[in-house]
Amino acid sequence: DAKTTQPPSMDCAEGRAANLPCNHSTISGNEYVYWYRQIHSQGPQYIIHGLKNNETNEMASLIITEDRKSSTLILPHATLRDTAVYYCIPRANQAGTALIFGKGTTLSVSS
């Protein structure tokens, strides 16, 4: 069974905020929520991660619901270069624990 549910695709106008949802209702107490993205034909790029508090960095903001069953990645001002597949991945911070990728959301940013 998939650990996460994300919409297959989303569109966003350049300059607008992109809000990417993720459902992870079976997340364990020791698992963080990680977000990565993959631009076509490149390796995945780390974006942000969080446990239960909202997080913000230079790339994005992460909003995690209080029950931790879902989260939203926010790109405040999307650009054409943000067009990519975005993956939401629960992962425990333990040595040797790999990221397991689902299908992700394909975000298309257009001018």
Place this chain on the structure above:
Amino acid sequence: GAVVSQHPSRVICKSGTSVKIECRSLDFQATTMFWYRQFPKQSLMLMATSNEGSKATYEQGVEKDKFLINHASLTLSTLTVTSAHPEDSSFYICSATVIGALETQYFGPGTRLLVL
């Protein structure tokens, strides 16, 4: 962020030959590296977990004798695809976790393998 490199970036080989792909952590040491495979229009699939100085752990369905993994140092892991066949054509991606900072896994740029 930490940088992971892969070499070569793309390779074309004949069926039946072996191909070696290198994965290096350039500015950090990594006790654990991971190897993934990605087919067109699909997501990344974990193949194996590579630990420095010990045998790799392979995911179910991945043949350890076909995909040889060596993690000889804290900055280098290699994946050798032995007796490659056209169905092994894929995008191979490695990643590494920084020692002392278990939170983030950094990925290489990937190696595109085409077996003719």
